[in-house]
Structure formats: structure tokens, C-alpha cells
Amino acid sequence: MPCSAFILDVLRGYVSYKTAYHLGTEALDDKRVDGRAAKRALARWMNLHPTNVTQKVQFIMQHFIQNVAPLLDSKAKAMVVTSSRPAxxxxxxxxDAYIASHPEHAGIHAMVAFSGKLTGKEVMHAKDDRITGGTFQCDEDAEFTEGNMNPGAKGQDLRIAFDRPEYRIMIVADKFQTGFDQPKLVAMYLDKKIANEVEIVQTLSRLNRTFPGKDQTFVIDFVNEPEAIRKAFARYDAGAQIEEVQNHNVVYDMKNALDREGIYCDAGPVA
Known part of the structure; x- marks a missing residue:
């Protein structure tokens, strides 16, 4: 949709996970680097399993910390859009498990928003093709609610609690996916197939509110086709486009991974 002084063009920061995967594949075919070392450096990223939530959280956290967390004077926030309440x-x-195992990121807290309550049995045996398999285990009689999964919010309205500095990531299932304004939202990780064009626009438009210093947004889409996203926005803006390569940070991430492998060095300026 058109840019103005009041909204940002979220399609400028849109990249599908499939695109990122192919960028990585092309890098491995570059004969100027050691293919085996590159594969070791990128394997965990490229082999992301479509239904393994733990792997996707690792990817999201790495992307968030490297690209999003420092923005807006370290106040930038992200939203993860999931396919269901069990997801x-x-x-x-x-x-929670990732942050607990990485104490250096202890200042980053995620909250979850969903309606009603779920039992452990419902979560473990949900009919949701985005979370099949995996190692998630819990007591079948356990009960999950917003209240007991967000203890730090202390019963505060989640819209208000999410504005607190410690909450950087909000996980949603329908609730707050649309009709929720938080101008410090800079990134969205989309793990829900959305067929309705109006819902597509409304969902991604959670990012388009302006904030001092906010001049870019990120959308990482694990499941939707970019052309479906473009068509949805084209209903409101005939010029809506998604560039073939949108997220230049993908390239820098690959460079950093290769740097860590030590397969080349900076020779310095040529005399």
C-alpha cells in the first residue's frame, strides 16, 4: 500500500524463507569458497524443518538479535504469527527454553497472546500441519492460559504489558494478528498460511506504523508464496512490488558465518 508520512512500506522488507534458502544454496555453488566449510557453517540454517518449532525459534532469535534488537535504541519489537493456539x-x-539456555539474552522476553485455555493433550495432539512431530511433551492435564504463560505481565492487559522494555517478542494466534497498534514493531515472523487477501494486508500492516528512527521493517515468511502477498497488496496499491532479493542482511549473515569458519583472510590493500 502507498507510503506516506504515517505508514511504512512493509513489502520493502519482505523475504520468504524459500528465497533465503536459495540464496544460501547459490552461495555454496560459488567456487571461490570452500564448499565443505560453507556447508558446515550454513547447514543448520538451510536444513530448517518446516514443522520443527525449536529450529524455527533458533532461526528467529538469531535474526532478531543480529538485525532487529539494536534498532530504535534497542527498543525494537517483533511479532511471531502462528497457525493455531497450540502452535x-x-x-x-x-x-522460553532458548532464552533460558542463552543467559546472554536473558533481557529479552517473549509473551504469548491467545484466547481461552488449552490442555496439554490439546497442545500435544493438535491437528496442525505446522507443528506435527517434534519433541514437545507435557502433562496431558496441564492447563495453558495467557495468565500462566505470561507470569511477568502480572495480569496486565497484554497490549499495555508488551510496551514494557523487557518484552521484545509477541507470539500470536489470531488474537492481535490484526487491529493491534504497536509502533515499535519492526519485524514479523510469519508461520501461518493466510489465504484471505484482506487478512494478509491487515496482518503485515501491523508493522507499518512510524516511530522516531524507524525507517525499515523485516518480514520473514516461512510458508506463504511471495506472489500471493504481492497480489493482496496490489488490491490497494497497483504498484505494490516485492523485489527478488529484498533482505540484504541475508548476504551479510552468510558472510559472517563464512568468516567464522576461517577459510579466508583479509589480505589488506594491494600495494
Whole structure:
């Protein structure tokens, strides 16, 4: 949709995970680098399993920390859009586990928003093709609610609690996917197939509010086809486009991974 002084063009920062995968594949075919070392450096990223929430959380956290967290004077926030309430619960548990195992990121907290309550049995045996398999285990009689999964919010309205500095990531399942304004939202990780064009636009438009210093957004889409996203926005803006390569940070991430392998060095300026 058109840019103005009041909204940002979220399609400028849109990249599908499939695109990122192919960028990585092309890099491995470059004869100027050691293919085996490059594969070791990028294997975990490229082999992301479509239904493994733990792997996706690792990817999201790495992307968020490297590209998003420092923005807006370290106040930038992200939203993870999941396919169902059980998926949202699994994502929250996976985020909590990741942060607990990485104390250097202890200042980053994720909250989850969903309606009603779920039992452990419902979460473990959900009919949701985005979370099949995996290692998630819990007591079948366990109960999951917004209240007990967001203890730090202390019962505060999640719209208000999410504005607090410690909450950087909000995981949603329908609730807050649309009709929620948080101008510090800079990134969205989309793990939900959206067929309705109006819903596509409304969902991605959570990012388009302006904020001092906010001049870019990121959308990482794990499941939708970019052309479907473009067509949805074209209903409102005939010039809506998604560039073939949108997220230049993908290239820098690959460079950093290769740098860590030590397969080349900076020779310095040529005399």
C-alpha cells in the first residue's frame, strides 16, 4: 500500500524463507569458497524443518538479535504469527527454553497472546500441519492460559504489558494478528498460511506504523508464496512490488558465518 508520512512500506522488507534458502544454496555453488566449510557453517540454517518449532525459534532469535534488537535504541519489537493456539503455546515454550539456555539474552522476553485455555493433550495432539512431530511433551492435564504463560505481565492487559522494555517478542494466534497498534514493531515472523487477501494486508500492516528512527521493517515468511502477498497488496496499491532479493542482511549473515569458519583472510590493500 502507498507510503506516506504515517505508514511504512512493509513489502520493502519482505523475504520468504524459500528465497533465503536459495540464496544460501547459490552461495555454496560459488567456487571461490570452500564448499565443505560453507556447508558446515550454513547447514543448520538451510536444513530448517518446516514443522520443527525449536529450529524455527533458533532461526528467529538469531535474526532478531543480529538485525532487529539494536534498532530504535534497542527498543525494537517483533511479532511471531502462528497457525493455531497450540502452535502459539509450543512457540512460547520454545522461546522460553532458548532464552533460558542463552543467559546472554536473558533481557529479552517473549509473551504469548491467545484466547481461552488449552490442555496439554490439546497442545500435544493438535491437528496442525505446522507443528506435527517434534519433541514437545507435557502433562496431558496441564492447563495453558495467557495468565500462566505470561507470569511477568502480572495480569496486565497484554497490549499495555508488551510496551514494557523487557518484552521484545509477541507470539500470536489470531488474537492481535490484526487491529493491534504497536509502533515499535519492526519485524514479523510469519508461520501461518493466510489465504484471505484482506487478512494478509491487515496482518503485515501491523508493522507499518512510524516511530522516531524507524525507517525499515523485516518480514520473514516461512510458508506463504511471495506472489500471493504481492497480489493482496496490489488490491490497494497497483504498484505494490516485492523485489527478488529484498533482505540484504541475508548476504551479510552468510558472510559472517563464512568468516567464522576461517577459510579466508583479509589480505589488506594491494600495494
Amino acid at each position: 502459539a503455546v509450543r512457540y512460547k515454550k520454545a522461546f
